[in-house]
Amino acid sequence: MPANLMNGSQLAREIVSRSAVRAAELEAATGVAPCLATVIAGDDPASVTYVRMKENRCRQAGIRSRHVGLPADTTTAALVNVITELSTDPGVHGILVQHPVPAQIDERAAFEAIAPHKDVDGVTMLSFAAMAFGYPAFAGCTPGAIMRLLDAYHVDTSGKHAAVLGRSPILGKPTGMLLLAGDATVTYCHSRTRDLAEIVRTADIVVAAVGKPEFVRGDWIKPGAVVVDAGYNPGDIGDVAYSEALDRASLLTPVPGGVGPMTIAVLLEQTIDAAFAQLGHVSGT
Numbered sequence: 001m002p003a004n005l006m007n008g009s010q011l012a013r014e015i016v017s018r019s020a021v022r023a024a025e026l027e028a029a030t031g032v033a034p035c036l037a038t039v040i041a042g043d044d045p046a047s048v049t050y051v052r053m054k055e056n057r058c059r060q061a062g063i064r065s066r067h068v069g070l071p072a073d074t075t076t077a078a079l080v081n082v083i084t085e086l087s088t089d090p091g092v093h094g095i096l097v098q099h100p101v102p103a104q105i106d107e108r109a110a111f112e113a114i115a116p117h118k119d120v121d122g123v124t125m126l127s128f129a130a131m132a133f134g135y136p137a138f139a140g141c142t143p144g145a146i147m148r149l150l151d152a153y154h155v156d157t158s159g160k161h162a163a164v165l166g167r168s169p170i171l172g173k174p175t176g177m178l179l180l181a182g183d184a185t186v187t188y189c190h191s192r193t194r195d196l197a198e199i200v201r202t203a204d205i206v207v208a209a210v211g212k213p214e215f216v217r218g219d220w221i222k223p224g225a226v227v228v229d230a231g232y233n234p235g236d237i238g239d240v241a242y243s244e245a246l247d248r249a250s251l252l253t254p255v256p257g258g259v260g261p262m263t264i265a266v267l268l269e270q271t272i273d274a275a276f277a278q279l280g281h282v283s284g285t
C-alpha cells in the first residue's frame, strides 16, 4: 500500500489561521501587533524569495514585518549593530537573520547578537542549550516543524529508532535532540558515517536533512517506516527518492508541501508567542 502523505501545507494553513486569531487578540488587548524583523545581508535570490514568502505569511497572520536589507559587502560589526538595535527595540518581538550570510560574515556572532527572548528562529547557543536540556526555548523552526508534523500524524516516537541524516546546527542536530526528548533512540548520520544505508534500513523514523537530491533510496527504507524529507533542492526535489519511498513508507512528507510550509508556520507561531510574553499578555482564548 502506498504511504500516506503528511500534508504540511494543510497543517500550516490551520496554524496560520489560528495565529491570525491570536495576533488579533493581542492587538485588541494591548494595542500592539506582533512584529517580526527579518534581516538579510546580500541579495541571494533564494534567500530573497524565502524572506518574501515569510513576510507574505506574516501579513496573513496579522504579524507586522520589519525588513532590513544590507549590502552583500556588509561587515560582521555592521550586521551585529543592526541586530543589537532590533534586540533592544520594544516594537520588535522576533528577529530572523536569513542564512546563509555572505562568506566574510561571522554567522555565529550575528546569531548571538539576537536577544534570546526574540530568537524565534532558535539559532542562538542559549536556545539550543535550553532545548537540549529540556527547558522552555524557541526550537529551530524546521526541527520544530518536523516534530509538529510527527505529532499531528500521531507518530509515537517513544522507543522508536530514529535515523537523522545530517548534523547541521540549524537542522539535523536539533532535530535529533527533539526526537531524543521524545524518547526515540537516535542515530545521527553524516558524511563520515559508514554503512549509512544499513543504518537507515533499521530505522522506524527517517529524517533526511542532507541537501542532496533523492539521496535516500526506496530500498533503504524499512517497510512501514515514517519518512520526513526536510531536504529542498532545485527543481522542488527533496532528499528522498519520492516515488520509491511511497512504496515503502507508511507516512511520508511530500516536497514541496511537507516540511517547508510548516517551517514558516512555526516561525509565525513562535513570533506570536514571543510577543505575548514580551507584552505580558495572557491569552483569554
Ligand code: NAP
Pocket (backbone or CB within 6 Å): 142, 165, 166, 167, 168, 169, 170, 171, 172, 189, 190, 191, 192, 193, 196, 209, 210, 211, 212, 230, 231, 232, 233, 239, 259, 260, 263
Ligand atoms: P548542511 O548545513 O549543508 O548540512 C548537510 C548535512 O548533511 C551535514 O551534516 C553533512 O555531513 C550531511 N551530509 C552531506 N553529504 C552526506 C552524505 N553523502 N552522507 C551522509 N550525510 C551527508 O545543510 P542543512 O542546512 O542542514 O540543510 C539540509 C537540507 O535541508 C537542504 O536540502 C536544505 O535545503 C534543507 N532545508 C530545508 C528547510 C525547510 O524549511 N524545509 C530549512 C533548512 C534546510 P557533515 O556534517 O559530515 O558535513
